[in-house]
Amino acid sequence: xxxxxxxxxxxxxxxxxxxxxxxxxxxxxxxxxxxxxxxxxxxxxxxxxxxxxxxxxxxxxxxxxxxxxxxxxxxxxxxxxxxxxxxxxxxxxxxxxxxxxxxxxxxxxxxxxxxxxxxxxxxxxxxxxxxxxxxxxxxxxxxxxxxxxxxxxxxxxxxxxxxxxxxxxxxxxxxxxxxxxxxxxxxxxxxxxxxxxxxxxxxxxxxxxxxxxxxxxxxxxxxxxxxxxxxxxxxxxxxxxxxxxxxxxxxxxxxxxxxxxxxxxxxxxxxxxxxxxxxxxxxxxxxxxxxxxxxxxxxxxxxxxxxxxxxxxxxxxxxxxxxxxxxxxxxxxxxxxxxxxxxxxxxxxxxxxxxxxxxxxxxxxxxxxxxxxxxxxxxxxxxxxxxxxxxxxxxxxxxx
Amino acid sequence: xxxxxxxxxxxxxxxxxxxxxxxxxxxxxxxxxxxxxxxxxxxxxxxxxxxxxxxxxxxxxxxxxxxxxxxxxxxxxxxxxxxxxxxxxxxxxxxxxxxxxxxxxxxxxxxxxxxxxxxxxxxxxxxxxxxxxxxxxxxxxxxxxxxxxxxxxxxxxxxxxxxxxxxxxxxxxxxxxxxxxxxxxxxxxxxxxxxxxxxxxxxxxxxxxxxxxxxxxxxxxxxxxxxxxxxxxxxxxxxxxxxxxxxxxxxxxxxxxxxxxxxxxxxxxxxxxxxxxxxxxxxxxxxxxxxxxxxxxxxxxxxxxxxxxxxxxxxxxxxxxxxxxxxxxxxxxxxxxxxxxxxxxxxxxxxxxxxxxxxxxxxxxxxxxxxxxxxxxxxxxxxxxxxxxxxxxxxxxxxxxxxxxxxxxxxxxxxxxxxxxxxxxxxxxxxxxxxxxxxxxxxxxxxxxxxxx
Numbered sequence: 001x002x003x004x005x006x007x008x009x010x011x012x013x014x015x016x017x018x019x020x021x022x023x024x025x026x027x028x029x030x031x032x033x034x035x036x037x038x039x040x041x042x043x044x045x046x047x048x049x050x051x052x053x054x055x056x057x058x059x060x061x062x063x064x065x066x067x068x069x070x071x072x073x074x075x076x077x078x079x080x081x082x083x084x085x086x087x088x089x090x091x092x093x094x095x096x097x098x099x100x101x102x103x104x105x106x107x108x109x110x111x112x113x114x115x116x117x118x119x120x121x122x123x124x125x126x127x128x129x130x131x132x133x134x135x136x137x138x139x140x141x142x143x144x145x146x147x148x149x150x151x152x153x154x155x156x157x158x159x160x161x162x163x164x165x166x167x168x169x170x171x172x173x174x175x176x177x178x179x180x181x182x183x184x185x186x187x188x189x190x191x192x193x194x195x196x197x198x199x200x201x202x203x204x205x206x207x208x209x210x211x212x213x214x215x216x217x218x219x220x221x222x223x224x225x226x227x228x229x230x231x232x233x234x235x236x237x238x239x240x241x242x243x244x245x246x247x248x249x250x251x252x253x254x255x256x257x258x259x260x261x262x263x264x265x266x267x268x269x270x271x272x273x274x275x276x277x278x279x280x281x282x283x284x285x286x287x288x289x290x291x292x293x294x295x296x297x298x299x300x301x302x303x304x305x306x307x308x309x310x311x312x313x314x315x316x317x318x319x320x321x322x323x324x325x326x327x328x329x330x331x332x333x334x335x336x337x338x339x340x341x342x343x344x345x346x347x348x349x350x351x352x353x354x355x356x357x358x359x360x361x362x363x364x365x366x367x368x369x370x371x372x373x374x375x376x377x378x379x380x381x382x383x384x385x386x387x388x389x390x391x392x393x394x395x396x397x398x399x400x
Numbered sequence: 401x402x403x404x405x406x407x408x409x410x411x412x413x414x415x416x417x418x419x420x421x422x423x424x425x426x427x428x429x430x431x432x433x434x435x436x437x438x439x440x441x442x443x444x445x446x447x448x449x450x451x452x453x454x455x456x457x458x459x460x461x462x463x464x465x466x467x468x469x470x471x472x473x474x475x476x477x478x479x480x481x482x483x484x485x486x487x488x489x490x491x492x493x494x495x496x497x498x499x500x501x502x503x504x505x506x507x508x509x510x511x512x513x514x515x516x517x518x519x520x521x522x523x524x525x526x527x528x529x530x531x532x533x534x535x536x537x538x539x540x541x542x543x544x545x546x547x548x549x550x551x552x553x554x555x556x557x558x559x560x561x562x563x564x565x566x567x568x569x570x571x572x573x574x575x576x577x578x579x580x581x582x583x584x585x586x587x588x589x590x591x592x593x594x595x596x597x598x599x600x601x602x603x604x605x606x607x608x609x610x611x612x613x614x615x616x617x618x619x620x621x622x623x624x625x626x627x628x629x630x631x632x633x634x635x636x637x638x639x640x641x642x643x644x645x646x647x648x649x650x651x652x653x654x655x656x657x658x659x660x661x662x663x664x665x666x667x668x669x670x671x672x673x674x675x676x677x678x679x680x681x682x683x684x685x686x687x688x689x690x691x692x693x694x695x696x697x698x699x700x701x702x703x704x705x706x707x708x709x710x711x712x713x714x715x716x717x718x719x720x721x722x723x724x725x726x727x728x729x730x731x732x733x734x735x736x737x738x739x740x741x742x743x744x745x746x747x748x749x750x751x752x753x754x755x756x757x758x759x760x761x762x763x764x765x766x767x768x769x770x771x772x773x774x775x776x777x778x779x780x781x782x783x784x785x786x787x788x789x790x791x792x793x794x795x796x797x798x799x800x801x802x803x804x805x806x807x808x809x810x811x812x813x814x815x816x817x818x819x820x821x822x823x824x825x826x827x828x829x830x831x832x833x834x835x836x837x838x839x840x841x842x843x844x845x846x847x848x849x850x851x852x853x
Contacts (some may be wrong), residue, residue, distance in 0.1 A: 048772075049773075114605065115594070115605075115606070116606065116609075117594050118773060118775075119600065119773075135578070140732050164772070165783050177787055177788070178787060178788060181763075182791050183795060184791040184794065185795070187835060189833075189834075189839075190798070190834075190835070190842075190843075193833060193834060193839075194529040194794065194830075194843065195841055196829065196830045197826055197830050197843055197846075197847045197848070198848055199828065201849075201852075203781060203782065203785050203848075207785045207786055207789070208790055208794070210787040211788065211791040213792065214787060266587050267565055267568060267585065314583055314585050315568065315569060315577070315585055316565060316568040316569070316582075317581035318585070319586065320586055320587070323591070349502050353606065359594060377715050383630065
């Protein structure tokens with residue numbers, strides 16, 4: 001039986017519940033007169049765990065690098081610009097680099113300093129605030145505040161995808177939350193009864209309505225086509241996530257956010273990091289193919305992490321929590337083929353706290369410049385409400 | 401209005417209906433908690449000693465001259481892995497059985513609370529049983545004692561040492577550190593301060609983290625699989641943590657430092673808020689938090705006094721249930737509601753148990769004993785009742801009970817027995833109009849009032 005057809009029977013069902021709030025919402029979501037954000041797409045990937053920027057984009061031209069990383073130096077790294085090399089596990093991205101559709105910001109970080117806690121670091125990265133604002137006071141994320149600044153957007157504009165919560169997109173502006181492998185099969189009668197049951201609890205009511213709506217849209221029970229693992233690295237979950245994002249972005253969505261974990265490489269980094277990099281590389285390439293040439297050409301992917309890691313290897317062939325790190329950028333809207341950001345150097349005196357890469361830029365400034373270029377928002381809004389207190393500085397012009 | 405015994409069951413227990421002899425008032429809840437751990441006796445779970453036994457057999461084989469890569473050794477290793485995995489499987493079943501059967505629901509809820517506070521997960525096959533063993537050895541025995549004892553026991557437990565990389569941290573100026581030019585791994589030190597004691601909001605610095613890492617250097621897992629203090633890895637010299645200097649060296653210093661952390665005012669505040677958030681509200685009444693924190697502080701971290709301050713506080717008994725049962729508590733409460741007992745859970749084929757219960761918990765956002773990080777699972781209702789999270793609960797509530805009990809209970813009777821006076825008119829109305837009995841059961845178990853606590 002065709003499930004979607006089955007669910008559409010709803011409209012003609014005679015029942016004691018007269019009003020049908022579900023259908024109202026469906027209509028509202030595609031309401032007339034709703035404005036779209038333009039044609040550009042922004043995808044934000046939060047890399048949870050603290051990605052070691054020094055190992056991804058290796059400053060081989062820095063005289064102190066080899067001393068700091070005696071065992072971690074990978075021999076097969078790909079030359080980027082004569083000074084930096086790319087970790088070998090990301091080699092499949094070299095054609096993108098050569099096409100100017102891959103770039104990096106080095107030595108960047110959120111304003112978070114000193115305690116080096118994953119949880120605070122991620123909270124601050126997603127809140128988009130500085131050290132001057134107590135995190136508990138921030139109730140929304142910067143990407144949501146950006147949406148709030150744009151009047152009249154539909155709820156289809158932004159998607160928060162996956163089972164991991166994305167505080168980045170939480171807040172007053174309506175966004176969609178869905179995890180593509182979820183199923184929800186309800187008979188028409190069951191739907192009506194659930195509406196009744198959830199009627200007095202706004203949290204349950206809203207979640208149930210959105211779930212039923214998304215289930216109707218055929219977004220459910222997607223199966224990955226790739227085998228669960230490729231060369232020992234799990235990719236099926238990434239594939240489902242990215243395919244779902246690409247599907248939405250080809251339609252009305254303009255913004256998507258999801259997260260990838262696996263970056264907290266305290267030990268045996270040479271074993272663990274390549275897995276996570278393979279997954280990130282796969283996500284980028286799958287986005288490119290899933291979006292198609294035209295949409296990819298209008299797309300900016302920003303992959304950012306809560307902090308970088310210690311410049312020195314630790315005692316267990318890994319690295320500990322640090323400060324400055326790398327943001328990965330990709331997409332047809334990027335002026336890539338370049339490692340952006342002033343390089344601070346790795347001599348002991350140039351390290352932050354004598355241990356971490358010194359941040360030379362605020363990662364929020366890059367996101368702000370991207371949003372300004374992609375969507376034409378003014379600097380005052382970006383520095384005022386989206387990233388309160390941020391000084392964006394000169395436009396690095398990395399968006400085409 | 402809800403009567404207090406219903407609230408006792410949903411807010412501080414494992415749900416209704418109450419098992420026989422269940423305490424229903426603050427006084428009786430505390431009395432039972434101070435008594436013997438009956439569920440641990442009824443449903444035993446292997447502690448770390450079992451792992452030591454298994455590892456011992458493996459070691460004996462190796463010492464008898466078998467090469468590590470010999471076929472005999474590889475086969476034996478498979479057997480050992482299977483033994484630890486069997487221990488973990490039994491422990492998972494017993495964990496559910498205990499919560500479902502427990503008259504003393506508050507104890508099981510506390511086990512879960514502290515287990516989450518001290519989150520660990522197993523990454524290697526041979527260590528699958530570690531998270532369960534740690535709870536058995538280091539959490540349950542200290543539930544009704546002193547927090548400092550729990551902190552010491554957990555911080556020195558092999559499960560924690562492995563999970564937070566302590567077993568490979570080496571003092572840079574230690575004998576081994578100088579010889580191999582190796583150094584500290586500050587992971588455990590950081591989480592002990594940030595998550596387990598003071599909390600990230602407290603006043604401490606990177607220096608304190610490093611100093612605690614220097615104190616902890618030397619603690620590792622010995623060849624028998626037990627925690628040892630390896631002098632060759634110990635960092636020499638005094639260490640200064642939060643203004644206090646430790647000079648004795650060795651495990652004594654470590655224990656003293658951990659006890660000082662447990663008694664720090666920041667820890668009282670952190671523990672008080674976490675308890676109030678877990679049991680009462682995502683945004684708890686500040687007077688409640690203060691009362692619990694004061695009780696902790698003035699009693700020197702006596703947990704019974706701390707719980708008493710919460711249970712006797714009027715704010716802990718507000719009628720509105722704004723929290724949401726996390727997937728483990730949700731499934732336990734469902735099992736209880738549909739009339740299952742611990743013995744029924746144990747009688748399930750393990751495959752069914754895994755598919756119907758453990759795998760479902762994962763897609764509800766709470767993979768069993770596998771939090772994403774050492775900070776455990778989130779508390780906020782909004783984190784759990786997302787469109788996909790609720791879709792999973794609805795689907796499970798409608799489909800799983802038929803695989804667990806036969807016959808299914810009448811939906812209206814079910815609503816009355818598992819919600820008592822909390823069942824809303826709307827729910828009773830809907831339960832009576834379901835198309836079939838599994839849908840009716842699903843409506844009750846997926847209802848907001850059943851999922852709230």
